[in-house]
Amino acid sequence: MTIRVARPDDAAEVVALRALVFPYLVRGVASTRKMIAEPPPGEEWTAFVVEVDGAVVGWVSAYRDVQTSEVGAGEVALLHVHPGHRGRGVGSALLAAALGHLTPLGIRRLLGSARPEGLPFARRHGFTAGREMRYSALELHSPPPPPAAAPGLRLTPLSGLDPYEVYLANRAAAVDEPGDVPRDVLTYETFRHDVWENLGLDREASTAVESGGKVLAFSLVKRDGDRMWSDYTGTVPQHRGQGLARLAKVAALHRAAGRGVRVAYTSNDAANAPMLAINAALGYRPVVSHWSCLRELG
Secondary structure, eight states, rough: OOEOOGGGGGHHHHHHHHHOOTTTTOOOOHHHHHHHSSSSSSOEEEEEEETTTTTTEEEEEEOOOOOSSSSTEEEEEEEEGGGGGGSSSSSHHHHHHHHHHHHHOOOOOOEEOOOOGGHHHHTTTTTEEEEEEEEEEEOOOOOOOOOOTTTOEEEEGGGSOOOHHHHHHHHHHHTTOOOOOOOOOOOHHIIIIIIIIIIBOTTTTTEEETTTTTTEEEEEEEEEEEEEEEEEEEEEEGTTTTHHHHHHHHHHHHHHHTTOEEEEEEEEEEOOOHHHHHHHHHEEEEEEEEEEEEEEOO
16 A cells, blocks of 8 residues: 555546545546646645555545635545455545645644545544535436526526626625535635636536626536536525526526536535525435534644
8 A cells, every 4th residue: 555645647547436436526537637736726735645556546635725714724525445445544544644734734623524434434533523415416318498587687608707707706605605614715816726717617508697797696517528516506695585596507407418418416515405495396316415524633
């Protein structure tokens, strides 16, 4: 077993491993390679892999959380191990490497996640289970019909929008998003890197509801082949209660299906009742739940 920092050339093996362990997550090889080669600004991001006989059998990324005002917040993201190599210390080695990276950064509160079967591992390493995140899927063989916008509103693909207007809507919508830490800090630089310039973002399928050049609601689509991920659907707070998030999401799903997507995945905090209701009405089926895991580092 060899543990080392991830390299861009690991991307194909990393994606194959993720597809085996988390088949409901969507990130392609190109965007994974770019993520490793060009880490997000300010996060002091890194990732580690474990190799056995030259094959990647484990992955974890670790970084400072720059999208919250909470001081000293960090994340250990998507720690996972090939099913055939579990119970041999691979997960513990990856977590130790992540902690070795984060601790010198002054991280005091650590966030991760686990499926129910992974919670015993998390608890053994000092984590406490927190919030439930529900993952679901929608087959798009019979996509929803194209919706019609009310007078004064337009359904516009992201390709036809000013990215700064999309950023402003994203920032406003995320402020009260349910979670373990507030999502109240989002710089334009981070938005450009994580969202707008993400190689998986489908700007033709991603859709916004806009009026007078201002984005009121949006639904972002990231895809890999015929699979997509509803990365974020939100409405600017002062325009909620008008069905705009549903309008944007239905339009995005319809456009994605027309561009060859056959299955759509998404996730929602269990406390996000409005979005869960929208997904249920659209026919999404539950896939799995993850639980947030918190650890205080002192």
